[in-house]
Amino acid sequence: MPGKHVRFSTQSTFHSPSTPPTSTYANLPGPTPYAPHRSYTDSAAAKGRAHNLIxxxxxxxxxxxxxxxxxxxxTHHHGVSSASVLEPAVYPPQTTITISTPHLPWSISVSASNGRYVSVSDVLAALYRGLRVNVTPAEFNALGSQKPMRRATAAxxxxxxxxxxxxxxxxxxRQGVKRVDFLMGCTQFRGLSPTSSADVWRLHVS
Structure with a gap:
C-alpha cells in the first residue's frame, strides 16, 4: 500500500471547494481491476434509450x-439549452434508475427530484454526489494489488x-481518496447505455 501519500476521510463532500454548489448549468447555450457485475451485451439490452444529452x-x-x-x-453543439437538463433522462421515463459500470464496485441510485421522472439534471447530480463519497481504507485495500492502488493514488x-x-x-x-479516483483518471463522460435490466443503465467513461 502506497502509505503516506494516501489520505482517507470519514466525511464526504458533494461539491468541489473551488466550484459553486449550484444546480444551474451556466455553460450550456479504460482499464479496470474489476469484472463486470452483469452482462451488457447489446442483444440483451432492454428496449429503452437515454436522452440525447447523456x-x-x-x-x-x-x-x-x-x-x-x-x-x-x-457543449459545443447548437440547439442545446439549459432547459434540456430538466427533461427525462431515459425513455420511457422512470422514477428511479440505477447507474452501474464495470469500472467500479459500487452502483449509483438516482431518484426523481420532481416526483415524476428522473431528469438529466438528476443523473448528473447523482453521478457527482455518488463519486464524491470517500473511500475507506478497507475499500482501498480491496483493490488487491500495488498496481491499481498506485493508479488510484495517482488519480x-x-x-x-x-x-x-x-x-x-x-x-x-485533505479530503483524501474518493470513489471517483477508482476510475483511475478515466473521468470523461461518454454517456449512458441500456442494459438487460430496464432500470439499470451503464456508465461509459474514457
Missing amino acids: AFSDSPLLNYDISLHPSMMS YTNRYTRFKGHRGYAEEK
Whole structure:
C-alpha cells in the first residue's frame, strides 16, 4: 500500500471547494481491476434509450469531466439549452434508475427530484454526489494489488493538484481518496447505455 501519500476521510463532500454548489448549468447555450457485475451485451439490452444529452456516444453532446461539479460542463453543439437538463433522462421515463459500470464496485441510485421522472439534471447530480463519497481504507485495500492502488493514488493526486494555487487546493487534498479516483483518471463522460435490466443503465467513461 502506497502509505503516506494516501489520505482517507470519514466525511464526504458533494461539491468541489473551488466550484459553486449550484444546480444551474451556466455553460450550456479504460482499464479496470474489476469484472463486470452483469452482462451488457447489446442483444440483451432492454428496449429503452437515454436522452440525447447523456446517451452513450464516441462524440457526446456534453463535454463533462465527472470529477468536477456539473456546473463545469459545456457543449459545443447548437440547439442545446439549459432547459434540456430538466427533461427525462431515459425513455420511457422512470422514477428511479440505477447507474452501474464495470469500472467500479459500487452502483449509483438516482431518484426523481420532481416526483415524476428522473431528469438529466438528476443523473448528473447523482453521478457527482455518488463519486464524491470517500473511500475507506478497507475499500482501498480491496483493490488487491500495488498496481491499481498506485493508479488510484495517482488519480487522487492529479485531482487535487489541479487546484494548486487556488482556494480549494488544501481542502481537496485533505479530503483524501474518493470513489471517483477508482476510475483511475478515466473521468470523461461518454454517456449512458441500456442494459438487460430496464432500470439499470451503464456508465461509459474514457
